Amino acid sequence: TRAKLQRDYRRVANIQHDIVQKFTTMLVNDYDRIAIEDLAVKQMQMSHVASKGLHRSMFGYFKQVLKYKCILADRYYPSTQRCSQCGHVKTGADKVGLDGNKKHGTKHNEYVCYECGAVMGRDENAVRNLLALL
Structure with missing residues (x-):
């Protein structure tokens, strides 16, 4: 058996x-x-x-x-924390985690850049950053 x-x-x-x-x-x-x-x-x-x-x-x-x-x-490449339009990298309390961002009240699946004001999906932003890496 x-x-x-x-x-x-x-x-x-x-x-x-x-x-x-x-x-x-x-x-x-x-x-x-x-x-x-x-x-x-x-x-x-x-x-x-x-x-x-x-x-x-x-x-x-x-x-x-x-x-x-x-x-x-x-x-450690910040694909979800870097803005794909202006290149700003979120640090500290501005970071977006699995539960979103408590400080700014955003959800985990949305990305808002606090420098240039770009608003997009978190995954879309990450893909743009990864493609720029290539």
Whole structure:
């Protein structure tokens, strides 16, 4: 029984690795520029249930495979804190976190630059910054 179970686990792992390899190859072939961000995943795991799902999703392996095919932005590159229009970097109490910004009353998914007044989605701003990094 143990041998059969190990064989089935190995088979599932091989299928998952094959899918990740094929998907990353497709991404590299279909898109001119791909940039991924090295995030602190440990801090993103909010509960035991969420961490289990995050681990099963194979983000680490996906990042490892894509890393040798693309550019990887440094974990400390402020893609979500830098304004993509004027270049101002938020620091201290002005930073936007997972729960937004309490000081300025913004949500976590919106970006407001306090220098030039630009208003856009946080993810849109981060993508523009990552593309500028390339």
